[in-house]
Amino acid sequence: MAALASLALLTGAAASTAAAPVAPTTTTASPAVSPDGSVPGALHVGRPSRVLDTRSGQGAPAGPRRGGSTTVVQVAGRGDVPATGVGAVTLHVTVADATGNGHVTVFPTGTPLPTASTLNVWAGDVVTNLTTVPLGADGTVSLRYTGSGTVRLVADVSGWTTAGAVVDPGMTVASAPARLLDTRTGLGAPRGAVRAGGWRGCR
Secondary structure (H helix, E strand, O other): OHHHHHHHHHHHHHHHOOOOOOOOOOOOOOOOOOOOOOOOOOEEEEEEEEEEEOOOOEOOOOOOEEOOEEEEEEOOOOOOOOOOOEEEEEEEEEEEOOOOOEEEEEEEOOOOOOOOOOEEEOOOOOEEEEEEEEOOOOOEEEEEEEEOOEEEEEEEEEEEEEOOOOOOOOOOOOOOOOOOOEOOOOEOOOOOOOOOOOOOOOO
16 A cells, blocks of 8 residues: 555656646747837937028028929938938928919939929918928938929928838838829819819729
8 A cells, every 4th residue: 555655646746747838939030120229110209400491591592492493402410310221201391482373392302203292382371281201312302393483491300210121010101202182183083173062082
């Protein structure tokens, strides 16, 4: 009987010290990071900083801009924006002292002029809009005025995104402006005027 008891104790001890099953582990590849440690497409908020004012000559020569003119402004390395590793910037663009009607398009320097407008201009009005636009290869963006009369341009930068191929969910991808809807021509929806209270779905 004592021998049986000892055998039972040994069997229990062996069972209690048996290795528990190990759950399989998975390895996740580390995302590529920029020199400042940010993941590509990460959005950074900075202090608003003026990078362009054609009324005073800040960031570009002073003076009004006529229709068909393009103003190039350096943004990388200005304010809180790093000099390198920046893919796109967030700009608050203002048109002042407009003497005609038209529109301004903000786009990456060195790329074709998009067909979309960033803001529309009416004579005598001050118009403003917020836009996120990729930087040109030289760290600049271009502002093209198309229309009659002249305008003066102001731009403040308030944020930027880290350059690089975006592979992580939730990161920001900025693209050049592109027109999706124009009921004057039938782009994206049937052509025709929209009455008050009406609506158009954009395909």
